[in-house]
Amino acid sequence: MNKEIYDIAIIGCGPAGLSAAINASIRRKSIVLLGGELCTPKLQKSPLVSNYLGLPEIDGRTLRDKFLRHTRSLDIPILQEKVESVDRSEGDIFSLQTKESEYQARTIIITTGVTVAELVEGEREFIGKGVSYCATCDGPLFAGQQVAVLAFTNEGIEDANFLADICSKVYFISGGGLVPNGLKEVVEVIENQKVEAITGNEFVSEIKIGDRALAVNGVFIYRETYMPAQLISRLNLTDNHINVDRLFQTNVKGVFAAGDCTGKPYQLAKAVGEGQVAALSAVQYLDH
């Protein structure tokens, strides 16, 4: 665990996160910038960006390089670590858990982009009640029980193998064409079946896949992008976007959000502008 208490933790290092970082850094706040994906595959793959004022007709890769160079010119390190969960400890300090370490900060800016994935029916409802996004965090709660892993990324394969050691049964559901290479033999792979719903009463008891219903106590889900609710479950959302006011404050004190995760249109200049305002709002919050 890193012992420094940062002024601002920025989760996500796409355009909104980088813009928040440069603004907070210029305002002399200590920041930790954490992101699983470095300035987004979406930007990198864009063949031509023509609507970011001042840089006409630029390809996504070049623009991304300019963004990263700007960030590095201010000596802002980017930690390529995916934040798994956020807790608020005593004294109003936030703790951010990654696979590799733990970080502490006085404020948080969420700039995690938007997931294009549709949620599974029942997913939202059962977060913290059987639905989890992190086996390292929550796996031990399911020791000796049956669980399913729904994976769109290779991380799901690793975590399924980890769960296989502690759970009585692990089903592996391969989402979005992921090839389940490297799974332990005890894991039961279910292929080419649509996940219909996660059901239960107070807690998860079943996952319905195609015409099967598997009895499980836990469902672990691995996607490229974050669901905002998986970071801080108290966040108010609308259509899976984080509700913010015009200063990019969320309903949780000390937590700000910017960029695609706050709503449409999903646009670069919007994200950069919002990252700036969220950073300046966090600075103001810290100074008062």
Place this chain on the structure above:
Amino acid sequence: MNKEIYDIAIIGCGPAGLSAAINASIRRKSIVLLGGELCTPKLQKSPLVSNYLGLPEIDGRTLRDKFLRHTRSLDIPILQEKVESVDRSEGDIFSLQTKESEYQARTIIITTGVTVAELVEGEREFIGKGVSYCATCDGPLFAGQQVAVLAFTNEGIEDANFLADICSKVYFISGGGLVPNGLKEVVEVIENQKVEAITGNEFVSEIKIGDRALAVNGVFIYRETYMPAQLISRLNLTDNHINVDRLFQTNVKGVFAAGDCTGKPYQLAKAVGEGQVAALSAVQYLDH
């Protein structure tokens, strides 16, 4: 009068206005971009901008040139004409009056920046009831009457001379150190006096300056920057900023606003992002 009905009229050609223009143009809407000041003296005079993501450590003049070059690369003409007033005619078409001409548009995006000037006491209350910002538009209403001109710009000198031909008496109050060169002799200059208030019952009847009270029916005010209320008086404001929602819609249907005129922080990236969203909102409004 220009007979084309544009999809979008953008009032103001600072960063928010230019960003709105490039986005609307890419979305193939016809636009007229009107601004008295070309991409703002404020930006031009800035010695160093370091927080516009992608263009680190750039001076204001160079950044402004990049913005203007981007706009011109899309064949968007900028008309250096100051909009004096906006009316909504039949069929929901807006008419924009400038000194030089008149333009018509289906939607309006206001990106007029922010005035740092304090309003005169009574100014807001008497807009349209004696307070005016345009002698060409409203001067004839005051034929044969007494008026005062409060001028921070040379435009006030021109308009005072025009008013001197039609009014029985013109007082000229020089604001902000403006040297009143070229005024007609009949105009009475009042120097080094603070304007205390504009007063009256239903209509303006007096302007209080220092310890004098001048009997006037009209007060014409000329500043570098716009008061949002002088363009469209029905706009809802808070602290002289235009109220907008997260899509940058104002309370008036078809009218959007972006940049400093919508509120703090007064920042470049914020203005560029908001201009983009306002343009995309106007596009959506036009398409539905």
